[in-house]
Amino acid sequence: MELLRPASAHEALQAYAERPEALPLAGGTDFMVAWNMGLLNGRAVLDLSAVEEWARVRVSTSAARLGALVTHARIQEHPILRKQFPLLVEACATVGAAQIQNRGTIGGNIANASPAGDSFPPLAVYDAVVIVSSAAARRRVPLLDIFAGVKKTTLAKGELIEAVELPYAPAPSRQFFRKIGTRAAQAISKTVGAGLLWIHAGKVADCRIAFGSVAPTVRRLRTVEDFVRGKRLTPRLAGEAAALVERDISPIDDLRSTRRYRLAVTANLVRQFLS
Ligand SMILES: Cc1cc2nc3c(=O)[nH]c(=O)nc-3n(C[C@H](O)[C@H](O)[C@H](O)COP(=O)(O)OP(=O)(O)OC[C@H]3O[C@@H](n4cnc5c(N)ncnc54)[C@H](O)[C@@H]3O)c2cc1C
Incomplete structure (x- = not known):
């Protein structure tokens, strides 16, 4: 295989502009599954692992910025992320098992765009913004707009995920994260949800x-x-x-679960959160 190994963000974006057919490689936990199945034979690979700028968590007074290469394990260890974004921390602790959490990155999770990506419900309730870059420009995309369908994103040719930004929210009155799988660990979600709720003067101020x-x-x-x-x-x-x-979801029957089960359990989780 042809391996492109940029040493900086600038080099990565330049290399991707010149070789947009190359496949980005971060932690490799999704990538290697496809590789092992022979689906990537002959493809050039853009290995991002040496792009140190994208492996950092940066915090400011208004937001936290997680570089695309920040791993699920690192998110769980970070004291400010634990305090400000506990639902994301909880979600990352349910991704695969320790080995996957040590290698798998937040950028790879988003770019892979699985319907079952466990970080997405927390990122969605925290109003996360994805920072997308190419050699020519940088843009900010609200998380929900980065997904175009099952395993499809709205990333354009030559664009990479650089980071995801999480604005601090006021402390919620209630919050929840729940992942329902076949078993407690190493399970892909049948349904996975997160919620934040603020009560003011006895009424729901926001949800x-x-x-x-x-x-x-x-x-x-x-x-x-x-x-x-x-x-x-x-x-x-x-x-x-x-x-x-x-009214808000459209679950299907597939090998992991049924539409009926997913609807019933999701409704139960919402009832539980609001009760
Ligand atoms: C055994 C196992 C269990 C798993 N369990 C879970 C689970 O419970 N929950 C869950 O959500 N996921 C799970 N996953 C999926 C996977 O681990 C996560 O999606 C992980 O976050 C992917 O990150 P990565 O760095 O390994 O991505 P990679 O495999 O390196 O890349 C994934 C995809 O994203 C693209 N990509 C990577 N980085 C970028 C970037 N910066 N910009 C643009 N494109 C990029 C790659 O080209 C590739 O198409 C599991 C995977 C395995 C193998």
């Missing part, structure tokens, strides 16, 4: 809920969010909100 594995791309449950905003949380309201979940 953000997102789920993965229940549509081609991660979904914010906007109908549910709009329904509960401005209301008092009661068991009845939680039940009514849960009944609206099916």
Whole structure:
């Protein structure tokens, strides 16, 4: 195989502009699966592992910026990420097992665009912005707009994910992350969700809920969010909100689960969060 090994972000973007057919390689945890199946034979590979600028977490007073090459393990260890973005930390702790978390990166998770990407519901409720760069330009893309479908992104030719930025949110009154798989570890999600909720003067001031594995791309449950905003949380309201979940998601039957199960469990998780 032909291996391109840029030593800096500038070199990586330059190399990708010249060879847009090359396949970016970060931690390799998704990449090697395709490689082992012989799907990548003959492809040039753009190995990003020496791009140190993209392996850093940078924090400012308003946001945290996770370089694309930051691993799931590093996210779990970082004291400020643990404090400000506990749902993302929890999600990263459920990705595969320790070996996958040590190699797998946040940029690779996003670029792979699996419907079951476990970091996506937390990133969606934290209003994450993906920083996308090419040799010619840099742009900021809201997380939900980076996904175009199952395993498809809106990245253009020559563009790489450089980082993901998470603005700090006010401390929530409630929060949750839940991943439902076949077993507790090394499982791909049947449904995976995250939520943040703020209560002011006894009423829901704001609410953000997102789920993965229940549509081609991660979904914010906007109908549910709009329904509960401005209301008092009661068991009845939680039940009514849960009944609206099916308006926001479109789960399918596949080898991991069924549409019926995914709908029922997602609705139950929403009811539990709001109860
Ligand atoms: C056994 C196993 C268990 C797993 N369990 C889970 C799980 O529970 N939850 C989960 O969400 N995922 C899981 N995964 C998937 C995978 O580990 C994650 O998606 C991981 O974050 C991918 O990161 P990576 O750095 O290894 O990406 P790579 O494999 O290096 O790359 C993945 C894809 O992204 C592209 N890419 C990588 N970096 C960039 C970049 N900066 N810009 C543009 N394109 C880029 C590559 O070309 C490739 O197409 C599992 C994988 C395995 C093998």
